[in-house]
């Protein structure tokens with residue numbers, strides 16, 4: 277109740293959009309000790325999501341009920357859920373199918389009794405299938421995917437886990453109500469995509485390149501597979517564990533029952549549903565590219581968004597495909613989607629734009645050290661130029677876009693993402709009255725991979741900061 281009251285707290289900010297924006301950006305933007313797991317915010321893990329207090333601060337401070345709030349790269353839908361809870365008209369786009377599912381489910385109120393009943397039926401149905409038709413399930417596993425996807429599944433999922441996951445996926449697929457089905461699809465995904473790799477054989481999904489377990493044990497501790505003496509790229513990358521037993525422990529994964537994990541997960545998610553009642557505006561969410569939004573000019577009152585890092589520093593699709601293959605997607609189509617991510621690494625078929633001076637110099641500096649990396653960074657700033665142009669186009673005059681970004685390190689050079697995006701924004705027509713800085717909570721936030729291992733280095737310190745850029749579209 278207290279939380280619900282604080283959501284609707286009135287703001288006491290100066291009048292005049294410039295001063296209001298500056299005041300908001302000067303306040304505490306860290307939110308380290310705040311509770312962020314209320315409502316449906318914790319339905320599913322998602323790398324680099326921002327704390328809900330961040331969009332809430334700007335939605336409360338810069339809009340009123342009924343205003344339109346957009347996130348063109350909505351990710352796990354933090355802005356969308358906050359706008360929804362605060363009775364704003366939320367609009368969200370993303371190119372990632374998991375982001376769309378996740379956000380849809382997070383703002384979809386359900387009848388709690390029907391959800392409980394459906395969860396119970398799914399478990400009963402999956403258990404019955406497992407008890408009565410293992411052969412049928414095994415056969416359907418063989419036929420479910422194309423070769424590439426099957427290879428991926430076989431590498432990352434233990435055979436017994438695959439059978440249970442299939443029984444669950446099929447039982448969920450038989451739920452006829454789309455909204456209930458989506459809710460349970462998301463719970464299934466949530467038991468696979470966790471920081472520690474969930475029920476897959478991945479030891480972590482927080483790394484850009486996940487590591488596969490070498491020793492697999494069941495819940496009683498019995499060894500099911502032991503490849504601990506086989507060297508692989510994943511064993512090489514685990515540096516600190518030098519003696520054999522520590523090394524083996526590092527690489528060991530205890531298999532958990534997907535059915536049990538699923539039961540726990542959906543029961544937990546059902547608790548969050550009670551928060552989702554009595555809102556006036558249902559969000560509009562769709563697949564879409566932030567560089568070409570299906571929205572009218574001057575139709576949005578506030579944007580709060582966080583684009584990907586440059587150079588794919590957090591590789592969303594690498595983690596998301598672990599569950600998306602169970603929801604009907606193939607590895608090759610997911611690979612195609614990955615190519616369209618802002619910040620991707622391919623440098624062919626890219627429309628490079630002429631950058632303003634400071635950003636062009638940073639690109640040049642990185643390019644001097646590594647020509648390909650320079651092109652990757654140029655691609656990122658070109659794509660962000662396209663995205664900022666769209667934000668400018670769809671915002672109403674006198675309104676604000678809040679863009680939250682972290683810097684990346686490329687060949688030891690700080691990409692200065694905050695400064696560069698501010699400069700690019702100005703070149704498009706935005707005013708940038710202030711850039712706020714927030715410190716990331718290292719314990720809570722997944723960080724992008726870095727080649728610099730000295731935590732005291734300036735660049736490492738900067739990697740733990742995020743810039744909150746306030747872009748204002750003037751009235752002329």
Ligand SMILES: C[S@@+](CC[C@H](N)C(=O)[O-])C[C@H]1O[C@@H](n2cnc3c(N)ncnc32)[C@H](O)[C@@H]1O
Pocket residue numbers: 322323324325326348349350351352353354355369370371372375564565566567581582583584585592616617618
């Ligand atoms: C940092 S995440 C957003 C996290 C979000 N603020 C949250 O709290 O969950 C960036 C998102 O941008 C999306 N994205 C990348 N390229 C995109 C594009 N071209 N158009 C739309 N979304 C894109 C990614 O799929 C990812 O979900």
